[in-house]
Amino acid sequence: MPPQTSTPRYTVPGLSTKDGGRMIDVLRMRLHALNDLALTLKHIHWNVTGPHFIAVHEMLDPQTLAVRDMADGTAERISALGGVPHGTAGVLVSERTWEDYSVGRADAIAHLGALDLVYTGIIEDHRKAAAKAASLDPVTEDLLIEHLRSLEQFQWFVRAHLENSAGVLATTDARSEKQAAAAAGTSRTIPAKQTASPRRTAKKSAVTKRGK
């Protein structure tokens, strides 16, 4: 569930506490998305299989480090704005509005198909957050644009594996990570969790895309 509106006691010079609170609320969900992405990238790093194992395994570590740095910068911006960054797994899971990454041990191309959708979700919502920041706080906007430059490059690294010589992406019509993994042309995949928790399935069954 998204958090309540923040109202800091102070914020950065030149910004009202009301607008500082708006930026804190925007960044709070971006922090959750980035922390979740960093965990997901490591999950894929550990569970990737097949002939492309080493290429994908090694490609994901620099992405993980960069995304952890983005989360750190986001959390510190929340603090500078007078807010409280929440970095624990419990708060992340209780406030996020997307499902856990759904692919377990699987072929490299299957994971890349699913990861393409993960990047699409986080990039779309980072762009929306940057647009909100544009009218209130150019410093926060600049931070998010800096993230987007790297996130969009990382998605290109992923998509280059999924694109044919005509420039068509295998995942174009996929609407879920499972569909994207299958469309990427794979063999066997194992779900991240064989049986979803009934509570979480009921709570978030309508949400198929992460990053919101």
Ligand SMILES: [Fe+2]
């Ligand atoms: Fe490793």
